[in-house]
Amino acid sequence: xKRAEISRATLGRIPQYLKYLKTxxxxxxxxxxxxxxxxxxxxxxxxxxxxAAVSGAGRPKTGYRVDDLILSLERFxxxxxxxxxxxxxxxxxxxxxxxxxxxxxxxxDITAAFDIAVTKPEFSHIGKPIFPMxxxxxxxxxxxxxxxxxTVPSSQAQEVCDRMVxxxxxxxxCFAPCVLRTPENVLVQYENMALSLAFLNKKFxx
Amino acid sequence: xKRAEISRATLGRIPQYLKYLKTxxxxxxxxxxxxxxxxxxxxxxxxxxxxAAVSGAGRPKTGYRVDDLILSLERFxxxxxxxxxxxxxxxxxxxxxxxxxxxxxxxxDITAAFDIAVTKPEFSHIGKPIFPMxxxxxxxxxxxxxxxxxTVPSSQAQEVCDRMVxxxxxxxxCFAPCVLRTPENVLVQYENMALSLAFLNKKFxx
Numbered sequence: 001x002k003r004a005e006i007s008r009a010t011l012g013r014i015p016q017y018l019k020y021l022k023t024x025x026x027x028x029x030x031x032x033x034x035x036x037x038x039x040x041x042x043x044x045x046x047x048x049x050x051x052a053a054v055s056g057a058g059r060p061k062t063g064y065r066v067d068d069l070i071l072s073l074e075r076f077x078x079x080x081x082x083x084x085x086x087x088x089x090x091x092x093x094x095x096x097x098x099x100x101x102x103x104x105x106x107x108x109d110i111t112a113a114f115d116i117a118v119t120k121p122e123f124s125h126i127g128k129p130i131f132p133m134x135x136x137x138x139x140x141x142x143x144x145x146x147x148x149x150x151t152v153p154s155s156q157a158q159e160v161c162d163r164m165v166x167x168x169x170x171x172x173x174c175f176a177p178c179v180l181r182t183p184e185n186v187l188v189q190y191e192n193m194a195l196s197l198a199f200l201n202k203k204f205x206x
Numbered sequence: 207x208k209r210a211e212i213s214r215a216t217l218g219r220i221p222q223y224l225k226y227l228k229t230x231x232x233x234x235x236x237x238x239x240x241x242x243x244x245x246x247x248x249x250x251x252x253x254x255x256x257x258a259a260v261s262g263a264g265r266p267k268t269g270y271r272v273d274d275l276i277l278s279l280e281r282f283x284x285x286x287x288x289x290x291x292x293x294x295x296x297x298x299x300x301x302x303x304x305x306x307x308x309x310x311x312x313x314x315d316i317t318a319a320f321d322i323a324v325t326k327p328e329f330s331h332i333g334k335p336i337f338p339m340x341x342x343x344x345x346x347x348x349x350x351x352x353x354x355x356x357t358v359p360s361s362q363a364q365e366v367c368d369r370m371v372x373x374x375x376x377x378x379x380c381f382a383p384c385v386l387r388t389p390e391n392v393l394v395q396y397e398n399m400a401l402s403l404a405f406l407n408k409k410f411x412x
Contacts, residue, residue, distance in 0.1 A: 106404035198312035
C-alpha cells in the first residue's frame with residue numbers, strides 16, 4: 001500500500017507518540033487526541049492529522065485504541081528489511097553516525113561501514129563492523145542494502161557514489177559538500193553541515 | 207545595519223557565487239545576472255533576488271561590478287569576531303565537526319572544543335585545541351564566544367546548556383535528541399540526524 005507523503009515534522013513526532021503511549025499501556029485501553037495533545041504539548045488538530053497519516057482516525061468518544069496505535073506507529077517506523085543502511089567513509093563523521101544511538105527510535109539500523117583505508121574487518125566502539133571497500137558490492141547484494149550514507153571527502157564522492165549505485169543503492173544521504181550525478185531512479189538527500197551552522201549564525205545576528 | 211532575514215537557500219548559494227566570481231576576477235570588471243545565472247545553472251530572477259539580499263542591485267546594461275560584489279559577499283559571510291564558535295562534547299561527532307573543513311566557506315571557524323573527559327589541553331588532528339570543561343567559562347568570556355555547538359549525550363545536555371548560557375552563549379546548535387530549556391534571548395537550532403535519515407527512508411519508499 002502506498003501512503004501519502006508524510007512531512008518531516010510529522011515523522012519527527014512519531015517517536016514521541018510511541019514513547020508516551022508505551023508509558024500508559026497496558027493500563028489504558030483507549031486514548032483521545034485531546035489527552036495526547038495535552039500530554040505532549042501539541043495542538044489537537046496536529047495530533048489528529050499526524051495519527052491519521054500513519055494509522056487511522058480515532059473513534060468519536062472512545063478515541064484511539066492504545067494497542068492498535070502502538071502497533072501502527074511501530075509498523076510505520078519499522079517497515080522491514082529494506083531499511084538496512086550502510087556507510088561509506090569511516091572517518092570521524094562516519095564512525096560517529098555508525099555508533100549513534102538515535103536511529104533506533106525510527107526503526108533504522110546502520111548495519112556496517114566501509115572504508116578504503118580499512119584492510120581487514122574491524123569493529124567500532126559499540127561493535128559494529130567496518131569492512132574494506134573490497135567487500136562492499138558483495139555485502140550490499142547479500143543484504144539487499146538500498147540506503148547508503150556517503151561520508152567521504154568531496155574529491156572521492158562521485159566515484160564512491162557510482163559504486164554505491166552500481167551495487168544497488170537507491171537512496172543516498174550525502175555529507176560531502178558537492179553535487180552528485182546519479183541516475184533518475186536514485187534519490188539523493190544532501191546534508192550541508194556548514195550551511196546549518198551558517199544559517200544559525202545569520203538567524204542569531206538578524 | 208539590520209538586514210532582512212535571509213533564507214537558508216539563498217545563504218547556501220552565496221559560496222557558489224563567490225567561488226565563481228573569483229574565477230573571473232580580475233579579468234572581468236562587470237557581470238550581469240544573466241551570465242551568472244547561466245554559468246551557475248540558476249534562474250535569473252533567483253540570482254537577482256539573492257544578490258539584492260546581500261549586496262545591492264545591479265545596474266541596467268553593465269550589471270554588477272565584480273570587485274564590489276566579491277567584497278559584499280565576503281563581508282556578508284564573514285562579519286567579524288562574533289562568529290567565534292565553540293563545541294562542548296568532544297566525542298566522535300564533536301571532533302568530526304571541529305575538524306570539518308566546510309565551515310570556512312561561510313566565514314565560520316570553530317575555535318575550540320571542550321570535554322568533561324579531557325583533563326589537560328590536547329589537539330585535534332588538524333591542530334585545534336580541545337580543553338577541559340574547567341576552562342570553558344574563562345575561554346568564552348575572553349573570546350566573547352556567542353555561538354556554541356552541543357554534542358554531548360541527551361542526559362547531560364540541559365546541564366551543559368545552562369553552563370553555556372551562563373558563559374554568554376546566545377545561539378546554540380544542539381545535536382542531542384532532546385528539548386532544551388533556555389531563556390528567551392537564546393536561539394536554539396536542533397539537528398536531528400536520526401530524523402534526517404528516517405525522512406530519506408520514507409521519501410525513498412514513498
